[in-house]
Amino acid sequence: MIDLHQIERRTYTHGPTALVQLERFSLAIGQGAGPNIYIKRDDELGLIGGGNKTRKLEFIFAQALHQCADTIITCGAVQSNSCRATASAARIEGLACRLALEQRVPNSYDPKASGNNFLYQLLGVEKQNVVDAGNDMNSIMATMADQARHEGRNPYVMPLGAGTPLGALGYVNGANEIMAQAQQIGIQFDAVIHASGGSGGTQSGLLVGFSESKDSPRVIGICSGADKITQQQRVHRLVQGTFDLLMLPPTVSLKNIVCNDDYVGPGYSLPTPLMAEAVQLLARTEGVLLDPVYSGKAMAGLIDLVRQGQFTPDQNILFLHTGGVPAIYHYKDDVMLHL
Numbered sequence: 001m002i003d004l005h006q007i008e009r010r011t012y013t014h015g016p017t018a019l020v021q022l023e024r025f026s027l028a029i030g031q032g033a034g035p036n037i038y039i040k041r042d043d044e045l046g047l048i049g050g051g052n053k054t055r056k057l058e059f060i061f062a063q064a065l066h067q068c069a070d071t072i073i074t075c076g077a078v079q080s081n082s083c084r085a086t087a088s089a090a091r092i093e094g095l096a097c098r099l100a101l102e103q104r105v106p107n108s109y110d111p112k113a114s115g116n117n118f119l120y121q122l123l124g125v126e127k128q129n130v131v132d133a134g135n136d137m138n139s140i141m142a143t144m145a146d147q148a149r150h151e152g153r154n155p156y157v158m159p160l161g162a163g164t165p166l167g168a169l170g171y172v173n174g175a176n177e178i179m180a181q182a183q184q185i186g187i188q189f190d191a192v193i194h195a196s197g198g199s200g201g202t203q204s205g206l207l208v209g210f211s212e213s214k215d216s217p218r219v220i221g222i223c224s225g226a227d228k229i230t231q232q233q234r235v236h237r238l239v240q241g242t243f244d245l246l247m248l249p250p251t252v253s254l255k256n257i258v259c260n261d262d263y264v265g266p267g268y269s270l271p272t273p274l275m276a277e278a279v280q281l282l283a284r285t286e287g288v289l290l291d292p293v294y295s296g297k298a299m300a301g302l303i304d305l306v307r308q309g310q311f312t313p314d315q316n317i318l319f320l321h322t323g324g325v326p327a328i329y330h331y332k333d334d335v336m337l338h339l
């Protein structure tokens with residue numbers, strides 16, 4: 001395991017998240033001939049609504065506090081889980097939070113929307129700077145940081161989805177937690193399947209985290225928006241950066257990074273029938289909610305790969321639930337599609 005003890009970290013979750021078997025769900029999709037499916041409940045991490053950003057933010061906020069920042073500036077889509085988790089962590093640490101929000105779907109910003117948008121307001125986000133798709137979000141955040149400095153603030157800018165090597169350490173830590181739990185229950189995972197999104201940090205962190213273990217599972221990232229080549233390159237860059245940060249030799253090559261873009265459908269955050277089926281099936285067999293933008297499409301991928309016969313009945317597959325549940329209330333018509 002990669003030792004992270006030397007690196008400053010805040011803690012936003014009490015103890016490890018649950019890792020449990022999904023017996024009824026495995027039976028429903030594999031009909032007795034499928035693999036054993038487990039779930040890692042990172043939707044139950046700390047910060048309102050949990051999700052994968054919480055692990056990343058533990059390292060990011062430690063750095064921001066070290067730099068005596070008083071204002072966090074970050075960006076995301078209009079229903080960003082990352083922005084909501086950041087706003088929540090900012091409150092815990094007593095910092096202000098300002099957001100740059102990108103309308104990836106034209107006119108998708110609605111100040112009265114529920115889900116994460118409502119939570120930005122409830123958490124008292126100081127500024128929401130809404131821009132159209134295609135803007136350079138880093139330069140918009142740089143301008144917001146200049147403005148904050150002008151006001152006498154000391155801003156810390158966090159790139160999209162905490163997609164830096166420091167943020168990726170969150171999932172090096174996550175991989176360590178998974179390996180310890182697998183050992184505890186006495187199994188080995190053949191594959192870990194999860195949503196791979198705009199920063200690629202989750203997949204990068206997992207790949208680095210598993211890289212030192214000899215029986216490391218295959219990591220399968222299901223794209224939430226990007227095509228697979230773009231995503232593979234994005235993950236590769238961040239893998240390299242993360243190895244650099246840890247001062248370790250880079251042992252994960254581009255060809256070993258698996259990204260699957262078969263389940264994106266018409267585009268980022270747009271619904272697909274298989275996503276709706278996945279969300280409904282997991283809710284009705286296990287009482288666990290998925291979100292329509294990320295984890296629902298990732299689970300659609302898992303279901304389809306099982307149906308294609310990609311796994312044998314003796315294999316153990318881990319679904320990493322990356323969160324996003326607060327957004328489900330905003331997208332209720334999408335997940336009830338084709339009922």
Ligand SMILES: *Cc1c(COP(=O)(O)O)cnc(C)c1O
Pocket residue numbers: 051052053081082161163195196197198199200201202203291294295322323324325
């Ligand atoms: C942000 C997000 C992702 C994507 O995370 P990456 O580390 O950028 O791949 C996946 N799932 C949910 C629910 C998210 O909010």
